[in-house]
Amino acid sequence: MVKLSVSDLQIRYGGATALEGVSFDIQEHEIFGIIGPANAGKTSFLKAVNRMDMFDPDMRVDGKIVFNDVDVSKIRNVYGLRRRIGVVFPLPVGLPLSIYDNVALSPRLNGQKKKAELDIIVERCLTRAALWDEVKDRLDSLGSLLSGGQQQRLTIARALSQDPELLMLDEFSIAVDPVTTMRIEDVLKELRKEVTIILVTNLVQQARRLADRTAFFLEGQCVEVGMTEDLFTGEVKDQRTRDYVEGRFG
Amino acid sequence: MENSSSTTPASFDQLNRDWYIDKAVQILVFIGGISAIVFIVGIFVFISKEGFGFLFGEFNFREFFFSPNWRPTSESKETFGILALIAGTASVTGLAMLIAIPFSLGTAIFIAEFSSGKTREVLKVTVELLAAIPSVVWGFIGLAIMNPIIIQTFNVPVGLNVLNAGVILGLMAAPIMTSIAEDALKAVPDRYREAAEAMGATRWQVIYKVVLPAAKNGLLGAVLLGVGRGFGETMAVLMATGHSINIPTSVFDSVRALTATIAAELGETAAGSPHYQALFTIGIFLFIVTFIINLIADLVVRGVRKG
Amino acid sequence: MFESTELNRRNETRQKLFRIGLGTMTGILILPVVLIMSTLIYKGAPVISFEFLFTGPTKGMTAGGIFPALLGTILLVVVALLASVPLGIAAAIYLSEYASDNWFTRAINLAIINLAGVPSIVHALFGVGAFVIFFKFGTSILAASLTLAIMTLPVVIVATRESLQAVPMAFREACWNMGATRWQTIRRVVLPNAVTGILTGVILEVSRTSGETAPIMFTGAAFFLPLLPQGVLDQTMALSLHLFVVSTQVPNMPEQLPFGVALVLISMVLLMNSLSIALRMYLRGKKKW
Numbered sequence: 001m002v003k004l005s006v007s008d009l010q011i012r013y014g015g016a017t018a019l020e021g022v023s024f025d026i027q028e029h030e031i032f033g034i035i036g037p038a039n040a041g042k043t044s045f046l047k048a049v050n051r052m053d054m055f056d057p058d059m060r061v062d063g064k065i066v067f068n069d070v071d072v073s074k075i076r077n078v079y080g081l082r083r084r085i086g087v088v089f090p091l092p093v094g095l096p097l098s099i100y101d102n103v104a105l106s107p108r109l110n111g112q113k114k115k116a117e118l119d120i121i122v123e124r125c126l127t128r129a130a131l132w133d134e135v136k137d138r139l140d141s142l143g144s145l146l147s148g149g150q151q152q153r154l155t156i157a158r159a160l161s162q163d164p165e166l167l168m169l170d171e172f173s174i175a176v177d178p179v180t181t182m183r184i185e186d187v188l189k190e191l192r193k194e195v196t197i198i199l200v201t202n203l204v205q206q207a208r209r210l211a212d213r214t215a216f217f218l219e220g221q222c223v224e225v226g227m228t229e230d231l232f233t234g235e236v237k238d239q240r241t242r243d244y245v246e247g248r249f250g
Numbered sequence: 251m252e253n254s255s256s257t258t259p260a261s262f263d264q265l266n267r268d269w270y271i272d273k274a275v276q277i278l279v280f281i282g283g284i285s286a287i288v289f290i291v292g293i294f295v296f297i298s299k300e301g302f303g304f305l306f307g308e309f310n311f312r313e314f315f316f317s318p319n320w321r322p323t324s325e326s327k328e329t330f331g332i333l334a335l336i337a338g339t340a341s342v343t344g345l346a347m348l349i350a351i352p353f354s355l356g357t358a359i360f361i362a363e364f365s366s367g368k369t370r371e372v373l374k375v376t377v378e379l380l381a382a383i384p385s386v387v388w389g390f391i392g393l394a395i396m397n398p399i400i401i402q403t404f405n406v407p408v409g410l411n412v413l414n415a416g417v418i419l420g421l422m423a424a425p426i427m428t429s430i431a432e433d434a435l436k437a438v439p440d441r442y443r444e445a446a447e448a449m450g451a452t453r454w455q456v457i458y459k460v461v462l463p464a465a466k467n468g469l470l471g472a473v474l475l476g477v478g479r480g481f482g483e484t485m486a487v488l489m490a491t492g493h494s495i496n497i498p499t500s501v502f503d504s505v506r507a508l509t510a511t512i513a514a515e516l517g518e519t520a521a522g523s524p525h526y527q528a529l530f531t532i533g534i535f536l537f538i539v540t541f542i543i544n545l546i547a548d549l550v551v552r553g554v555r556k557g
Numbered sequence: 558m559f560e561s562t563e564l565n566r567r568n569e570t571r572q573k574l575f576r577i578g579l580g581t582m583t584g585i586l587i588l589p590v591v592l593i594m595s596t597l598i599y600k601g602a603p604v605i606s607f608e609f610l611f612t613g614p615t616k617g618m619t620a621g622g623i624f625p626a627l628l629g630t631i632l633l634v635v636v637a638l639l640a641s642v643p644l645g646i647a648a649a650i651y652l653s654e655y656a657s658d659n660w661f662t663r664a665i666n667l668a669i670i671n672l673a674g675v676p677s678i679v680h681a682l683f684g685v686g687a688f689v690i691f692f693k694f695g696t697s698i699l700a701a702s703l704t705l706a707i708m709t710l711p712v713v714i715v716a717t718r719e720s721l722q723a724v725p726m727a728f729r730e731a732c733w734n735m736g737a738t739r740w741q742t743i744r745r746v747v748l749p750n751a752v753t754g755i756l757t758g759v760i761l762e763v764s765r766t767s768g769e770t771a772p773i774m775f776t777g778a779a780f781f782l783p784l785l786p787q788g789v790l791d792q793t794m795a796l797s798l799h800l801f802v803v804s805t806q807v808p809n810m811p812e813q814l815p816f817g818v819a820l821v822l823i824s825m826v827l828l829m830n831s832l833s834i835a836l837r838m839y840l841r842g843k844k845k846w
Binding site (some may be wrong): 093 | 616724725726730731732733734735736737738741745746749750844845846
Binding site (some may be wrong): 253269270272275276278279280281282283284285287288289290292293296297299300322331352353354356357359360361364367373375378379380382383384385386387389390391393394395421424428445452453454455475478479481482484485509512513516517521529530533536537539541543544546547548 | 569570572575576578579580582583585586587589590593596597616643644645646647648649650651654655656664665666668669670671672675676677678679680681682683685686687690691707710711714738739740741743764765767769770771773774781790793796798800801804805807812815816819821822826827830831834
């Protein structure tokens with residue numbers, strides 16, 4: 001089943017084009033990698049899927065993004081859409097609430113009031129984000145005062161607490177040490193049984209470790225989409241993809 | 251997560267309770283936002299409504315603005331000239347500004363550029379507290395403290411005059427002007443100062459040549475708001491000017507201000523009488539003048555932010 | 558070499574003079590106020606007693622206390638706050654969280670500036686025309702309080718807007734990302750982190766409202782009333798107007814009594830302002846992000 005279908009997507013900020021001519025389908029329970037250097041349009045893509053363009057008067061999205069067979073540009077209740085899509089952007093944000101309330105926020109927004117249920121969700125999500133052991137004794141301290149790496153994992157835990165159908169991670173490992181990164185990668189492999197994942201990363205090896213298929217974005221264009229193994233074994237349609245994967249630029 | 255894929259595809263696009271609450275709040279806060287406009291228009295409409303009878307009846311432009319005779323209750327012939335009242339307001343406000351402008355700018359520069367840490371905190375708090383003293387208390391100070399001091403010092407028969415009200419109004423306006431001016435000075439980026447200091451300029455050269463020109467608009471805004479404050483002040487000038495109709499020739503003359511005239515006479519007029527309506531017409535005049543002053547101050551200050 | 562040190566020394570002297578001059582100006586601005594306050598306390602303090610605060614005026618107001626005026630001021634402030642705090646917070650939420658930078662928002666801001674800048678006596682005229690006559694509230698606590706509420710609305714709006722805007726944008730975006738509606742974001746993350754700042758604004762408004770005189774003179778405050786008000790459609794005495802009355806309108810007034818009234822009024826106002834400042838400093842010391 002196709003979870004997310006993108007056709008002829010174009011994103012502009014004012015006069016400048018951030019991304020254009022993007023078309024691909026993402027299957028349910030797939031880990032879909034997006035690689036590419038800075039300013040390739042990766043983050044803009046995630047914002048468009050999540051309809052965050054609503055809050056940016058300069059941002060213009062054309063083309064079609066279909067999530068669960070619904071055109072996201074025609075959605076009236078964008079909040080309902082966003083609740084089904086968990087996003088982790090590169091800049092970690094610990095909300096100025098307690099660590100517990102950070103993770104319990106999304107279930108609470110969905111009407112979950114039972115303390116016992118919330119306790120379970122909080123522990124599960126923090127464990128999956130590899131943060132539980134560090135914070136389990138101080139769940140009532142402020143999430144916004146954690147270290148950068150911890151806030152990053154808190155952000156991941158919050159995205160998981162949404163119980164999303166689609167999880168989008170944007171360079172999640174940027175502020176996290178390698179060991180923790182590996183732990184989270186293991187969790188992602190587990191999660192694919194339940195969730196569809198879009199993994200935007202600047203670490204090509206991370207895409208190779210995790211992604212079933214990978215798209216290569218460059219300077220606002222989707223150069224190609226292919227099976228991850230093909231991209232890394234030289235079975236590419238475009239020379240630039242090979243150059244990037246082999247580390248010749250980027 | 252177990253049942254996530256079993257939801258019907260479009261079920262998330264239902265307009266649920268959260269969505270409706272969100273919309274309702276958006277409308278409510280919009281009403282709050284627009285209320286400020288409604289009120290300011292309402293003020294103009296309602297004072298105009300009460301003043302219109304006069305404006306389209308007895309009102310005579312020349313008499314109103316150029317006659318010094320305010321005799322609204324005269325038995326023989328009522329005259330409604332506000333020239334003397336304008337002179338009263340202008341003289342008191344003028345003297346107040348003469349006092350307040352240099353002192354508040356000086357104080358603002360001292361606080362922003364020459365003090366730091368505890369001293370600065372204490373000074374700022376003091377200025378803020380000074381700005382909070384109610385105008386009726388200032389009026390009382392003019393009446394009960396300044397009045398005898400002026401009589402003794404200058405050997406004049408009456409101490410309720412332009413001097414008294416001017417000093418009181420100056421002391422009232424200075425704290426507000428100081429804090430706005432200090433904000434304007436603080437808004438000048440430190441790199442300007444650093445660049446000038448790196449070129450060997452002394453502190454006062456930096457202030458005189460760099461900081462003051464850069465903060466020029468903000469300082470002008472502070473002065474304008476001070477003028478607006480002085481012009482519109484009611485209780486203090488009612489109590490400290492002596493409240494007698496006069497075009498002053500010296501600071502020891504008693505005068506009467508526009509605002510004070512309304513405050514003193516509105517209670518004694520019959521609603522709808524020409525006198526009552528004339529007082530509302532003065533109100534319209536006050537509203538328009540302060541509106542223009544505030545508008546200019548706003549434009550001037552906004553100019554800073556853009557530049 | 559010698560010349561440059563000479564120049565330095567002259568500059569240093571000049572700078573010192575400059576600094577002393579400015580310091581003196583600051584002193585001259587503050588000193589008279591300190592003297593005035595001392596006089597108020599010196600002459601007013603002996604008047605103040607339990608009787609003074611909790612009994613009514615007697616003998617044509619030349620004796621007795623200020624209780625009806627004190628109570629009246631409290632009533633006026635409470636009713637004014639009930640009207641202006643919700644409205645002001647709503648306006649601030651609109652301006653901080655919803656409004657985009659366009660002509661309409663600028664018009665609202667200009668209106669707020671003018672509400673704060675229009676002379677208090679003009680607000681009084683508005684109160685008479687709108688609340689006393691048009692809405693037929695008569696001269697009453699309701700009419701006076703609504704006049705005060707509109708006049709002091711900018712205080713709440715400005716303080717609330719500032720504290721809302723002090724909450725970083727990233728927190729809102731993080732909530733929106735999770736599917737929180739704008740209102741859920743405001744209620745759960747923005748408001749809780751702005752509440753102390755809003756409170757400082759409300760306290761400031763209490764201070765402003767309790768000191769105003771002109772707006773209530775013709776809308777609901779009376780020179781003297783033998784009875785306490787029974788409801789919001791009654792007139793009331795008020796401390797600020799009482800000070801005006803006892804210092805200008807009453808013959809044979811003992812010299813000390815108005816000082817007592819002035820001292821009570823100014824203590825009330827300054828206490829509120831100090832509280833607001835203290836709260837702000839506490840807030841600044843508490844780092845939440």
